[in-house]
Amino acid sequence: MVYQALYRTVLTRIDPEVAHHWAFTGIRAAARVPVVPGLLRRAFVADDPRLRTRVLGMDLPGPLGLAAGFDKDGAAVEALSHLGFCFVEVGTVTALPQPGNPKPRMARLVADRAVVNRMGFNNSGAEAVARRLRQLRAAPPRHPVAVGVNIGKSKVVAEEDAAADYATSARLLAPYADYLVVNVSSPNTPGLRDLQAVEKLRPVLRAVREAADTAAHRHVPLLVKIAPDLSDADVDAVADLALEEGLDGIVATNTTTGREGLRSSAAEVAAAGGGGLSGAPLAARSLEVLRRLAARTSDRLVLVSVGGVWTAADVAERLDAGASLVQSYTAFVYEGPRWPRRVLEGLAASRTRRQDDARR
DSSP states (O other): OHHHHHHHHTGGGSOHHHHHHHHHHHHHHHHHSTTHHHHHHHHHOOOOGGGOEEETTEEESOSEEEOTTSSTTSSSHHHHHTTTOSEEEEEEEESSOBOOSOSOOEEEEGGGTEEEEOOOOOBSOHHHHHHHHHHHHHSOOSSOOEEEEEEEOOTTSOGGGHHHHHHHHHHHHGGGOSEEEEEOOOTTSTTGGGGGSHHHHHHHHHHHHHHHHHHHTSOOOEEEEEOTTSOHHHHHHHHHHHHHTTOOEEEEOOOBSOOTTOSSOHHHHHHHOSSEEEEGGGHHHHHHHHHHHHHHHTTSSEEEEESSOOSHHHHHHHHHTTOSEEEESHHHHHHOTTHHHHHHHHHHHHHHHHHHHHHO
């Protein structure tokens, strides 16, 4: 309740990217104070055996993770785990460092519990992120956290060179990643979504697979992240390609370019500008894509569901629909640091209720 009041009265009056920077800096700074991590974990972590999950070779305290986009540079992985996330996906990381799109590039649609972003993969580059993750792995934290790495195409790289560009990121980052995600679905890098076409995606996935496994000297789980705006036929085509190429899973879905059915006024939507919309309005399509993928792949791929996840019931619904893991970002922004624990405790309680009902 305190955070929601703060969000309504203070944070919504601040540029969203500035607010994100303040929050991110605060999370990192707090985690550096010796006694604080323990206090944070007692306050925010749901440690419950009913939630434990094993997937993609990872033993996780639960199925809920932080989606890519919050920690683009892998600078606060351990700190974010103290806030209750069971795994953290960093990125999107590109082979070359890049500043992203011109500011302002993020807006809130509060009536819709949504965020619009056109960040453009702003990050410090794969080499710098790899260095941070190497340091994290070199001195394992007291409470280890699973780390996924989301990689994208450098903006200045031509489409015909995309496979090599992705492979460079994979080569640098795979040794420190619990899994890799090939992001071909952000709407904020020109031409990126064209790579979702099977004939263009196949060489990218093959190049990343070879580079990742060679660099890491092990099998690195590899997933691809797709857009909610794909047609059903294209969703099926990507699922078939993932099976053919031996991928480990699919992340569904990224942000949407659609603006249908929003509660915000037309003027507010226009003021928010272009880019990808995340949050509650994405829930229905994200769930629809998940169910389609589950039916198409028949448990042969790990499905990670993201998009419009807000409550414990949402998480349970995604898991029932075929997801092995669930991610969120926008709900965390709106609901605050106690959100992961609240959701996970609700999920654990619902599992107990189901078991009790089954015994009756």
